[in-house]
Amino acid sequence: MTQGLIHIAGALGSFGAHMELVNGSCDAHGAAEVLVRKGLAWHCPKCLDAVLANEAHMKMMAQRVADLMQAASIPAKYVDQKFVATSDEQRAVRRTVQLYRDFILNNRAWAALVLVGKTGTGKTLLACELAQSLMNRAARSVHYITAKGMISEIQANYGQPGKSEEADIARFAKYDVLVLDEIDAIPVKDNASLLLTEIVNRRYNENKPVIAISNQPFDHLARFVGERVHSRLHENSFSCACNWGDARRVRQPVGAEVAA
Amino acid sequence: MRDYSKVGPQFWIGKTGKKLRAAGAAAQLVGLYLMTSPHANMTGLYYVSRDSIAHETGLGMEGASKGLQSCIDAEYCSYDDETEMVWVHEMAFFQIADKLSAADKRSAGVQNEYDALPDNPFLGKFFEKYGAPFNMKRNRGAVDNKPIEAPSKPLASQEQEQEQAQEQEQEQAQVARAAPAVPLADLPTAVQLSIAMRTNGIDCQPADPRLIALADQGVTAETAAAACQEAKKAKPGERIGLGYVVAILTRWAADAAKVQATGAAPRQAGNAPGLSDKFVFSHLDRSGDQRAMDESMQRHGITVPGPDEEIEI
Numbered sequence: 001m002t003q004g005l006i007h008i009a010g011a012l013g014s015f016g017a018h019m020e021l022v023n024g025s026c027d028a029h030g031a032a033e034v035l036v037r038k039g040l041a042w043h044c045p046k047c048l049d050a051v052l053a054n055e056a057h058m059k060m061m062a063q064r065v066a067d068l069m070q071a072a073s074i075p076a077k078y079v080d081q082k083f084v085a086t087s088d089e090q091r092a093v094r095r096t097v098q099l100y101r102d103f104i105l106n107n108r109a110w111a112a113l114v115l116v117g118k119t120g121t122g123k124t125l126l127a128c129e130l131a132q133s134l135m136n137r138a139a140r141s142v143h144y145i146t147a148k149g150m151i152s153e154i155q156a157n158y159g160q161p162g163k164s165e166e167a168d169i170a171r172f173a174k175y176d177v178l179v180l181d182e183i184d185a186i187p188v189k190d191n192a193s194l195l196l197t198e199i200v201n202r203r204y205n206e207n208k209p210v211i212a213i214s215n216q217p218f219d220h221l222a223r224f225v226g227e228r229v230h231s232r233l234h235e236n237s238f239s240c241a242c243n244w245g246d247a248r249r250v251r252q253p254v255g256a257e258v259a260a
Numbered sequence: 261m262r263d264y265s266k267v268g269p270q271f272w273i274g275k276t277g278k279k280l281r282a283a284g285a286a287a288q289l290v291g292l293y294l295m296t297s298p299h300a301n302m303t304g305l306y307y308v309s310r311d312s313i314a315h316e317t318g319l320g321m322e323g324a325s326k327g328l329q330s331c332i333d334a335e336y337c338s339y340d341d342e343t344e345m346v347w348v349h350e351m352a353f354f355q356i357a358d359k360l361s362a363a364d365k366r367s368a369g370v371q372n373e374y375d376a377l378p379d380n381p382f383l384g385k386f387f388e389k390y391g392a393p394f395n396m397k398r399n400r401g402a403v404d405n406k407p408i409e410a411p412s413k414p415l416a417s418q419e420q421e422q423e424q425a426q427e428q429e430q431e432q433a434q435v436a437r438a439a440p441a442v443p444l445a446d447l448p449t450a451v452q453l454s455i456a457m458r459t460n461g462i463d464c465q466p467a468d469p470r471l472i473a474l475a476d477q478g479v480t481a482e483t484a485a486a487a488c489q490e491a492k493k494a495k496p497g498e499r500i501g502l503g504y505v506v507a508i509l510t511r512w513a514a515d516a517a518k519v520q521a522t523g524a525a526p527r528q529a530g531n532a533p534g535l536s537d538k539f540v541f542s543h544l545d546r547s548g549d550q551r552a553m554d555e556s557m558q559r560h561g562i563t564v565p566g567p568d569e570e571i572e573i
Contacts, residue, residue: 085571092557092564094571099562101573116549118542126573133573159400215541219548239556241549 061139068135072142078128090122093240097130100238104177104209105138112233113211116218117242120249123213126240127179130211140176147183147225150199151192169195173202179211184224197228204232262465265296266354276336276350283330286319290327291336293317294348301465303373304351305386309344338382345380352390359393367395368448369467374400376451376466449475456481457505460488464502471502479509487512 024042025031034045069079085091093115100113113130115123131142145153150172157163172178178199186192203210212233214221218241222230271277271292280287290313294300297316299308314324331337337348352370360367374396377383384401391399447455453475454466464471474484487508491500556562565571 082573088564091567091569091571092553092562094573095565096553096557096560096562098571098573099560103560114552117546129573159398217541217544217546217549218552220544237552237556238560239549239552241546241553243546243549 064139065135068139068141069132072131072135073144074128074131075124075144078125080132081125082129083122083126087244089241089244093126093242096238096240097126101130101133103238105134105140108207109236110204110207110232111209111236111238113209113238113240114218114233115211115213115240115242116216116221117240117244118246119215120246121242121244122247123240123242124181126242127181127211127213131177131179134177141174142177142179143172143175144179144181145172146181147186147196150180151186151195154195155191165195169198169202172199173206173208175208177209177211178203179213181213182215183212183229184214184216184221186224193226197226200229200232204235262300262302265300267292267295268354271295276334279334280331280336283334284327286323286327287330287334288327289317289319290324291331294331294337294346295351295354300348300351301373302352302355302467303370303377303386303390304348304355305374305377305380305382306346307344307378308346310341338385340381343378343380345378345382347382347386349389352394356394360395362395364395365469365472366467369472370394371396371398372448372451372454372466374398375447376454449480452481453479453484456484457488457502460485460492462488462491462500462502462505468502470506474506474509477513483509483512 018038019035020038021033022036022042023031023033024044026044026047029044029046032045034042036042083090083094085094097113100111103109103111113127115127117123128144131144134140134142154165154168154172157168158165183196186196200210202208210233214224216224218239221233225233272281277288277291280291293313293316294308297306297308297312299312300306310321310324310328313319313328314321317324317327319327328337328339332339335349337346339346356366356370360370370390371394374383374386375398377400379400384399387396387399387401390396448466450468450471451466453471454464454468457464457471466472484505487505488500490508491505495504
């Protein structure tokens with residue numbers, strides 16, 4: 001930035017006495033004559049432009065990622081957290097998630113990551129880690145929400161001025177990736193099932209991936225999400241069975257060692 | 261239809277009552293009619309056509325219209341000709357109470373009654389006036405103009421007389437107008453039951469404790485509608501009360517409790533009473549999950565990484 005200012009300063013009269021024209025050459029951009037403060041070395045103006053553009057891009061990207069994180073609604077508990085795989089089963093699941101990420105970054109096609117298993121096995125943690133990776137690496141828009149939360153959010157807008165069910169469905173359909181936690185736990189109402197089906201179907205038709213998380217065995221899911229959604233979760237599915245122990249039951253509370 | 265309505269002495273000698281008196285006997289009669297109308301409910305915001313007022317007061321169309329206009333001028337009520345909804349401004353205070361506690365079941369009853377009303381221009385003002393004293397939670401005052409999702413019209417029985425069919429059609433049209441703007445499935449169950457019954461010609465209100473009890477016991481609108489049809493078959497051409505339909509539903513429930521299919525699976529011991537598989541799932545067979553994962557790994561060419569391999573997501 002300082003060099004840039006010196007470059008500009010040549011145009012300002014009183015500074016002229018302190019400036020000089022210097023010739024030099026850059027391997028990438030060839031010879032160039034630049035105005036610099038007396039005594040300072042020559043620099044390539046095109047390289048300087050590239051550095052400044054890169055700085056601006058990095059700043060813009062950082063802001064974009066911050067905006068994406070804000071919109072993603074990742075629960076605070078899972079921000080910047082990683083799933084540590086310690087067994088073959090866990091490594092297989094982690095590798096599946098990794099390849100799912102590569103697939104959706106390289107292909108514009110429907111793909112469903114299905115994370116099923118008992119409570120406390122790290123399904124939400126894995127999904128949130130993946131979501132943050134997609135935002136940081138590729139600036140993809142991701143949204144995390146429970147299926148019940150999504151339905152409630154839509155239904156809460158019924159009758160509100162300026163809101164419509166259609167607009168809410170379109171909103172959930174437009175994220176690059178949608179993480180639906182507890183996809184089985186929706187209200188037992190036709191309207192809730194219809195909303196879930198409509199959103200998943202629109203994403204399916206638009207080749208927008210879905211990450212589905214559930215405590216139910218995959219084979220049982222149809223009873224809770226309906227056959228239409230279940231069928232779509234089968235297509236190009238990356239299935240992960242998280243059936244190891246509940247980490248919450250073995251984890252010691254903070255300060256336990258001190259107390260012991 | 262309600263059994264009774266409360267009309268206090270202030271009706272005759274209060275400030276608004278005096279204005280009605282000054283406007284003439286027709287205004288007083290229409291005012292009294294609006295308080296005690298068979299179409300009225302406890303909220304004072306309800307559907308009533310000018311024809312009904314004219315016919316049931318005996319004033320004729322001209323007299324009823326003049327009387328109604330005097331009531332409107334005296335700020336006793338408001339009337340919307342498009343929706344044919346009347347709002348008797350102070351009626352809910354007289355019929356219910358000046359204020360209800362949040363725990364009072366009538367608070368929920370008022371909200372249910374309000375939720376079941378058709379779109380009309382008075383919903384917002386009603387909420388402004390009664391929202392706080394009656395602990396109401398949902399304001400429908402700003403409802404957009406979505407098409408009304410009305411209950412489907414049932415088929416009329418061929419055995420019924422034409423006159424009864426016409427009467428029923430009028431009632432159904434009234435119920436259709438009174439259908440709420442939100443999807444039926446999202447309304448409280450008591451409201452759904454009320455709509456199902458009124459569609460089938462049974463006069464009832466969502467705040468009726470019998471309807472609330474049925475809703476609590478898991479009776480669906482479809483079952484209620486079927487019970488109404490059963491009642492109509494048993495009493496063709498007669499006016500049927502809610503009590504008769506409730507009796508049919510009670511009988512059905514008793515019959516259902518006696519059914520024990522041979523070889524039927526007993527309730528799973530692992531589940532606590534009232535908790536479904538949605539909340540208790542540790543006992544479920546998960547072998548299918550591993551099978552699905554193995555297939556998925558095979559399909560995508562995924563292999564298990566070694567313990568020292570870093571798997572960066």
